[in-house]
Amino acid sequence: MTEKTPAELRTQRAQLIASTGLTEAVLRERAEAFQLYPEHMDAWTTVEGIDYLLDGAEKDTALSEAEALAGRWEEKYFEMVEKYTPLAVQAAVLREWLPVLRRAVEELPAKCRYHDDTTPHGTWREACCDSGVPARRRALAEQALNALDQTKETS
Incomplete structure (x- = not known):
């Protein structure tokens, strides 16, 4: 697969249009009326494909920039919430x-439908079997909740 930058695609687009000896407007009009020679139609189809890629690249760039900006704002928001929310409110x-x-x-x-013990077997399994996964997750969640209860009582 060949990868090209948007600048390279724009250059290729201009070269394709120039190779036909027609302007872009004339090419477009004749393509819409199906009045192009086969080699000119191939060039026009390629130009349309390049336009599609360029539109997608510009949208992807704008979208990724917007997502990055939103991510920074979200981080800042949660930082401010954590910084200025009193501990009493967090505890409540x-x-x-x-x-x-x-x-x-x-x-x-x-517990598992098939086994009483849901501990993982080996390093690659989460529980005794697929049926034991929910039971194992329940045990871990209960441990976490108990730990939270203990911190709640001490504060």
């Missing part, structure tokens, strides 16, 4: 959401 939010999280975790099965 945590106390409010812990019961909800506990209810969600309780919806997961407590």
Whole structure:
């Protein structure tokens, strides 16, 4: 696969149009009326493909710049929230959401359908088997919630 920069594509586009001996406007009019020689039609089709690629490249560049800017603003927002939100408010939010999280975790099965032990076997498995994954995740989530409860009680 050949990769070209937008500048190279623009140069190729200009060369294709010049090779026909016609202007871009004349090429467009004749292409719309199906009045081009086959070699000119091939050149025009290639020009349209280059235009499509250039439009996509410009949109991708603008989109990636916008996403980067949004990401920086989001980071700044969360930094400000963390910096200026009092610890008492953060603790209140945590106390409010812990019961909800506990209810969600309780919806997961407590043990595997096939095994009582859900510990991972080897380094590549998350649990005893595919059926044990939800039970293993429940156990880990309960450990995390208990740790949060302990930090809540000490503060």
